[in-house]
Amino acid sequence: MSVSSGSFALGDVELQCGRTIPQAQLSYCSFGTLNGERSNAVLYPTSYGAHPGDIDWVVGPVLNPDRHFIVIVNMLGNGLSSSPSDGVMGLAETGWVVSHRDNVSAQRRLLREQFGIERLAMIYGWSMGAQQGYQWAVDHPEAVERLCCLCGTARTSPHNQLFLLSLRQALTADPHWTGEGFDGEPLQGLCTFALIYASWAASQRFYGEGHHLAEGPISLGDYVETRWLPAYRRHDPRNLIAMLDTWLAHDVAAGAPHQGDLAAALGSIRARTAVVAGRHDLYFTVDDMATEAALIPGAQFEVIESVLGHRAGNPRDSPPEQAQLRAAVERLWALPSPL
Structure with a gap:
């Protein structure tokens, strides 16, 4: 299996909040080989506080690097991509908030300019990674063939x-x-x-x-x-x-063109979608995730039976939950691309 890592130079990046990150960079790693048609790419955005070593256990047990080119991208602010710790960004107290739309825009540039990838075979995301997956599928419905969202919602609930x-x-x-x-x-x-x-x-x-x-x-x-x-x-x-x-600001329907209409935003998704909830997740409840899944055309909704709570979507050391995730992903792969 081919494994590599790198840092992609974005130049100066203007955020949705109006602030600009000077000479921003996006850190990533990849597993497997991109095929000649560039049609086998899987994007796995990082979750809260995660670095690739925390979540790359999915490569093999859940995502197959012999079939797909898997790219794990560090979100802005996580300490590996451009972050406040670099001295290039501030916090909300001084007007700095990175949105997932900012993350998606940076990731799209990485995929296009570094790898020549225009369309993703799948986005696989847990927690904040799922949030980024939803944002991708809403902002760029023509670029996402399949979407697997684990224990995450399209809008952060008040609770x-x-x-x-x-x-x-x-x-x-x-x-x-x-x-x-x-x-x-x-x-x-x-x-x-x-x-x-x-x-x-x-x-x-x-x-x-x-x-x-x-x-x-x-x-x-x-x-x-x-x-x-x-x-x-x-x-x-x-x-x-x-x-x-x-995370606090996350709402895929915010701003143009949906202006807060979550049903319209999720209804615009064209990807084959699997929404996978954890039975005892206290962050992203089964009810919240089921309600959103019902707004996505043709989405499959599943529940992982596990006492792990939110971590059922990232069961690094628990084979039973890994098997449930693998089965959900295989069912999604079995569906033809809608694009």
Whole structure:
């Protein structure tokens, strides 16, 4: 299997918010070989806080690099592509918010200019990756043949926004917050951040059935400190906030041409679409995802039976959920391209 990585120079990029990222760059990695017709490309945008090494386990168990050219692209703000930690971007406090439309625009340039790809055989995305997939299919319906959205919605719900605001408040309430950034590591804020994340990302049943004790007896506090906190301490906290702001603002129908009409936006999707929810996902509920799926012409709606909660869409160490995802993807591949 061919594996490569790189950084694509975008030049100065004007964002939807009106700010400009000087000499922006997009980090990516790829698996497999692009065929001569450039018709076998699969895009996998990153999720919140994820780097490729966190999600590339899907290559093989779910996505086949012998058949497809799989490109994992780091969203703007995640620390690998252009981010506040580079000193080229600020936060919402100073008028900076990256939208998923900005991410999609940058990704489209990467695919076109770096690889000559005009049409994607599939977009596969989990969580914020699914959000980017929806944005792609709405903004460029002629360029997406298949869309697989896992545990993510086309618009961030008010309840989901409350969760995100609590995370943001955890960081900005830290004594090291200056109003625009941090003058030291906000460890107190990060500990609270990890507690909130741990309580939402896994389901009530996950904890009730003792799955957090799989590696031995441990207190809930120690579980969060050892299994969750390190995942966030590795990030510059400004990047964590920037990605939260992207998630908070997510709405595929915002602005022209749909002007907030979600039904019209999702109704414009031409891709063969699979919407896959997690039975116990607290972020993106089965009801919310089913409601959106019903607005997409011909979309298939499925539910993963799992106690993993939101992480059912990224089951790195759980073969049963991997098998369910693989089956959903294979059903989508079996459908003819609509384009």
